[in-house]
Amino acid sequence: MPPTTVRKKYGYTVSVIQGTNKVTACAKAQWGNIRDNSFILIDEDKVFYQVIDRKKNVYRKKVTVLNSNQLRIDENTGTTLGTDDNLSFRYREFQIDSVEINNKGRGYKKGDLLKPEGGICKYNSSDEIDIPAQCKVTQVDDEGRILSIELINHGLYNLPPDDSCGALSGSGAGALLSLVSSAKDIVSIEERGISLVELSENKSILHLNHPLPPRVQGGEIEVEKWELTLNRDYLGNSK
Numbered sequence: 001m002p003p004t005t006v007r008k009k010y011g012y013t014v015s016v017i018q019g020t021n022k023v024t025a026c027a028k029a030q031w032g033n034i035r036d037n038s039f040i041l042i043d044e045d046k047v048f049y050q051v052i053d054r055k056k057n058v059y060r061k062k063v064t065v066l067n068s069n070q071l072r073i074d075e076n077t078g079t080t081l082g083t084d085d086n087l088s089f090r091y092r093e094f095q096i097d098s099v100e101i102n103n104k105g106r107g108y109k110k111g112d113l114l115k116p117e118g119g120i121c122k123y124n125s126s127d128e129i130d131i132p133a134q135c136k137v138t139q140v141d142d143e144g145r146i147l148s149i150e151l152i153n154h155g156l157y158n159l160p161p162d163d164s165c166g167a168l169s170g171s172g173a174g175a176l177l178s179l180v181s182s183a184k185d186i187v188s189i190e191e192r193g194i195s196l197v198e199l200s201e202n203k204s205i206l207h208l209n210h211p212l213p214p215r216v217q218g219g220e221i222e223v224e225k226w227e228l229t230l231n232r233d234y235l236g237n238s239k
Contacts, residue, residue: 014042015079017238021230023049027085031226032056040228045236053229063089064218068211071221077197077204081223085194089212091219092183093122095154096133100178102164104145107172112137114149114170116177119161123214131156135177137170144172157181159217 013026023042025031031054034040039048059080063071071089081087096116114135121130133155139147160181167175196207206221 013082013084015082015239016042016234016236017079018236019233021233022079023228023230023234024079024082025226025228026082027087027223027225029226031228034226034228040230042234042236043239047235049234050231051228052231054226056224056226059221059223059225061221062218063206063221065212065216066205068214068216069208071206071208073204073206074202075204076199076201078199080225081194081197081204081206083194083196085223085225087192087194087206088222089190089192089219090187090222091158091190091216092187094157094160094181094183096151096157096160096179096181097154098180099133099135099149099151101146101149101175102178103174103176104147105167105172105175107144108137108140108146108175109144109171110137110140112170112172113152114167114175114177116155116161116179117166117168119155119157119165120159120215120217122156122158125213133161133179135167146172146175149177158215 015024016022034051034054036051036053038051040051041048061073061077063073066072114137115132119132121132124131133151134153136150136152137146138150141147161179163179165177165179167177190212193209194206195209198205
């Protein structure tokens with residue numbers, strides 16, 4: 001009896017470059033049940049290719065947020081990422097750990113509340129009120145120069161202020177703060193899909209299917225994808 005032939009159609013996007021023997025599935029595809037020595041047909045090709053190996057890869061890339069719907073990777077990702085991929089976008093939030101006076105300024109009063117200049121506060125979706133770090137002036141001299149200060153609110157930032165920055169609010173002027181900031185232990189995760197990938201020589205732009213939260217500046221993406229190794233190089237046009 002002739003061998004039994006079972007045909008299955010995997011209706012997700014794949015990426016393959018002419019002259020190579022690697023086929024990368026989009027992140028939605030579940031190729032765990034494809035066996036070695038199976039034969040596959042890609043798109044509308046007429047040529048079958050034999051699968052000699054398969055593995056699941058995890059891709060992690062640092063990204064910069066261009067806007068709420070676009071991410072930039074500072075390299076050409078080739079076939080690593082593609083349309084229809086699902087990704088996990090991970091980013092950290094920051095807080096101010098300590099503050100000291102770098103320049104005492106003049107005209108301040110004991111009890112003045114100051115906040116560091118700069119930084120980008122995390123978007124507060126509940127009431128849209130920013131939560132910057134806040135310091136309290138605890139001691140001044142006769143001319144209102146700040147002698148001591150206390151951190152009373154660590155703040156919550158997507159991008160912390162510079163280590164040396166001005167002080168906003170209060171009765172006086174001219175004070176400069178010296179800050180120590182750190183990333184919080186908790187990592188925020190946003191699940192998104194890729195609707196388009198633009199490739200150039202040294203960068204890749206990912207278009208997302210849904211916007212990210214406001215004010216996020218950067219982070220890391222993670223994508224899990226199956227890769228097949230073929231028994232010979234792909235003859236068709238790159239896809």
